[in-house]
Amino acid sequence: MERPPVWLMRQAGRILPQYRAIRSSLSGFKELLFTPSLAAEVTVQPVDELDVDAAIIFSDILVIPECMGLDYEMVEKKGPLFNQTIQSSKDVEQLISGQIAAEKLEYVFEAIRLTKDLLDNRVPLIGFSGAPWTLLAYMVEGSGSKTFSKAKRLLYKDPELAHKLLNAITDTIIAYLKLKIKNGVDTIQLFDSWAGILTPDLYNNFAAPYLAKICKAIDEVPVIVFAKGAWFSFDVLAEMECEALGVDWTIDPKFARKAAKDKILQGNLDPCQLYADEKQIESKTQAMLEQFGQGHIANLGHGVYPDTPLNGVKTYVNTVKNYKYSS
Amino acid sequence: MERPPVWLMRQAGRILPQYRAIRSSLSGFKELLFTPSLAAEVTVQPVDELDVDAAIIFSDILVIPECMGLDYEMVEKKGPLFNQTIQSSKDVEQLISGQIAAEKLEYVFEAIRLTKDLLDNRVPLIGFSGAPWTLLAYMVEGSGSKTFSKAKRLLYKDPELAHKLLNAITDTIIAYLKLKIKNGVDTIQLFDSWAGILTPDLYNNFAAPYLAKICKAIDEVPVIVFAKGAWFSFDVLAEMECEALGVDWTIDPKFARKAAKDKILQGNLDPCQLYADEKQIESKTQAMLEQFGQGHIANLGHGVYPDTPLNGVKTYVNTVKNYKYSS
Numbered sequence: 001m002e003r004p005p006v007w008l009m010r011q012a013g014r015i016l017p018q019y020r021a022i023r024s025s026l027s028g029f030k031e032l033l034f035t036p037s038l039a040a041e042v043t044v045q046p047v048d049e050l051d052v053d054a055a056i057i058f059s060d061i062l063v064i065p066e067c068m069g070l071d072y073e074m075v076e077k078k079g080p081l082f083n084q085t086i087q088s089s090k091d092v093e094q095l096i097s098g099q100i101a102a103e104k105l106e107y108v109f110e111a112i113r114l115t116k117d118l119l120d121n122r123v124p125l126i127g128f129s130g131a132p133w134t135l136l137a138y139m140v141e142g143s144g145s146k147t148f149s150k151a152k153r154l155l156y157k158d159p160e161l162a163h164k165l166l167n168a169i170t171d172t173i174i175a176y177l178k179l180k181i182k183n184g185v186d187t188i189q190l191f192d193s194w195a196g197i198l199t200p201d202l203y204n205n206f207a208a209p210y211l212a213k214i215c216k217a218i219d220e221v222p223v224i225v226f227a228k229g230a231w232f233s234f235d236v237l238a239e240m241e242c243e244a245l246g247v248d249w250t251i252d253p254k255f256a257r258k259a260a261k262d263k264i265l266q267g268n269l270d271p272c273q274l275y276a277d278e279k280q281i282e283s284k285t286q287a288m289l290e291q292f293g294q295g296h297i298a299n300l301g302h303g304v305y306p307d308t309p310l311n312g313v314k315t316y317v318n319t320v321k322n323y324k325y326s327s
Numbered sequence: 328m329e330r331p332p333v334w335l336m337r338q339a340g341r342i343l344p345q346y347r348a349i350r351s352s353l354s355g356f357k358e359l360l361f362t363p364s365l366a367a368e369v370t371v372q373p374v375d376e377l378d379v380d381a382a383i384i385f386s387d388i389l390v391i392p393e394c395m396g397l398d399y400e401m402v403e404k405k406g407p408l409f410n411q412t413i414q415s416s417k418d419v420e421q422l423i424s425g426q427i428a429a430e431k432l433e434y435v436f437e438a439i440r441l442t443k444d445l446l447d448n449r450v451p452l453i454g455f456s457g458a459p460w461t462l463l464a465y466m467v468e469g470s471g472s473k474t475f476s477k478a479k480r481l482l483y484k485d486p487e488l489a490h491k492l493l494n495a496i497t498d499t500i501i502a503y504l505k506l507k508i509k510n511g512v513d514t515i516q517l518f519d520s521w522a523g524i525l526t527p528d529l530y531n532n533f534a535a536p537y538l539a540k541i542c543k544a545i546d547e548v549p550v551i552v553f554a555k556g557a558w559f560s561f562d563v564l565a566e567m568e569c570e571a572l573g574v575d576w577t578i579d580p581k582f583a584r585k586a587a588k589d590k591i592l593q594g595n596l597d598p599c600q601l602y603a604d605e606k607q608i609e610s611k612t613q614a615m616l617e618q619f620g621q622g623h624i625a626n627l628g629h630g631v632y633p634d635t636p637l638n639g640v641k642t643y644v645n646t647v648k649n650y651k652y653s654s
Binding site: 021114146147151152153155156157196198199200202229232233249250251252255270271272276280300305307 | 334353401473474476479480482483484525526527529556558576578579582597598599600602603604607632634
């Protein structure tokens with residue numbers, strides 16, 4: 001390969017005027033989520049506009065809690081807010097899980113089929129899920145949080161209940177991902193967005209084993225695991241049966257390469273780097289590509305921020321597309 | 328030394344009923360901050376109630392921006408909100424800095440003198456400051472933030488302006504800390520609370536050099552540097568002329584010891600660990616003490632959370648006080 005492939009987390013979103021036009025015509029985020037034709041349309045927009053090498057289905061990690069029985073609202077500028085949370089064993093028992101829960105997400109599968117038609121094999125389609133720990137965090141906390149201290153409290157106070165919930169979430173994720181694959185996605189990415197607030201011990205007990213179980217279960221397509229902030233467990237992640245590991249912007253590519261051995265690495269430009277002028281974006285992107293070397297998928301170290309100038313994004317993508325490995 | 332000393336970040340705060348009683352009689356956080364007799368009283372409360380080995384003056388890191396000319400409100404449950412922010416070179420030029428700015432903080436110095444009287448040499452008193460990068464982050468962003476993307480944008484878009492502001496902040500911090508020392512504090516802690524959202528490059532360019540400058544300037548008393556989340560620059564921090572480095576809960580003590588060489592290490596129990604039952608707090612605290620070994624100040628890996636049960640805090644402190652190094 002002469003250059004790495006390139007896409008951006010959150011590329012189907014507010015950075016694109018086409019997305020903002022559709023979004024402003026709707027009642028809210030969830031209307032877009034629940035309307036397969038529109039979800040497919042915004043999924044394909046960055047492929048048309050930015051010429052990225054992959055599409056990622058427009059969706060939300062919280063469709064899993066919702067199909068399990070916990071619905072949420074997406075509050076503008078605040079984030080998700082759940083109407084109920086998980087506090088007891090009884091709460092977990094009342095959840096639906098596994099295949100029956102996953103089958104409720106037909107609107108996602110329809111969006112995938114429509115997207116595949118629109119893409120017409122131009123680029124692969126990535127499907128995704130939140131990781132079990134990150135989903136537990138929302139289901140227990142009930143909203144976003146700086147510390148997720150209620151969710152972490154559960155891990156310390158009632159580890160048995162935490163594992164019970166994590167097992168139910170994991171079963172649902174596996175069923176969901178298998179249905180996503182059946183409906184056409186070519187790759188899976190797992191987002192462990194709140195990995196970085198755990199201790200190494202908690203991560204290796206309550207997060208990593210469930211990610212590993214999912215990786216083992218998904219053998220139909222390549223899997224990318226992105227555990228943001230989990231530098232301390234990078235060697236544990238590297239043991240999983242996945243093809244690639246996401247790298248956030250705090251991790252030096254050399255550190256990642258050493259810990260990840262022969263895994264493909266995905267990342268890791270700081271999203272804020274795209275606020276800079278074109279020349280700086282070019283030179284910093286090139287430096288990143290050189291540091292990672294072969295076995296790399298170019299991406300940011302996190303989702304692109306909604307207020308990123310479109311020109312900055314294009315400069316980034318084009319810099320990767322014009323790059324040639326030196327050896 | 329038979330056991331390490333122990334104190335907790337944010338020990339003068341909502342975990343204590345005595346603090347909540349004083350706080351509820353006041354109009355808000357800033358009234359407490361601006362009333363030296365009350366600030367002194369809440370500073371001493373954890374020494375009386377918890378029998379910790381150090382007091383830390385009740386104050387706020389944002390007194391520095393305020394004495395430089397940017398005032399802020401502390402909005403209940405939301406955090407700080409600045410009335411103006413720094414956007415241009417002109418904004419920086421309009422700030423006051425250095426000795427003149429620091430001298431405006433007489434209410435802090437009076438609180439220190441009163442605290443020293445109340446403590447009557449029972450335990451040392453720690454004075455503190457926010458680190459330059461963390462203070463810049465608030466001064467540019469204008470409030471707390473998950474990403475501090477406006478502050479980071481400044482580093483990428485106008486590094487010269489960022490350095491100008493960082494220099495003004497650093498000069499003010501040094502003058503402020505020297506006045507704190509003159510008025511009686513026995514140790515200094517620098518809080519770089521938002522270290523972890525920078526890349527290693529940004530940290531080493533925009534944060535570490537200013538911390539190093541402060542460490543070099545403060546030779547009267549020991550200095551503790553706590554750069555939360557900056558695991559990637561721990562070796563850079565270890566080169567500073569400070570006596571101790573704070574360790575957050577994501578960092579394994581072995582990693583910290585290796586990078587920090589002969590520095591004293593301070594930390595690092597997960598604040599959420601104190602939600603657990605007594606037995607678990609005891610065993611996890613003992614395990615932490617063993618992992619750090621000699622050259623350690625027992626603390627949490629971050630400030631204690633306001634809803635932590637007082638019994639959990641006491642169990643933690645007493646476990647350290649009853650500990651004996653095995654060799």
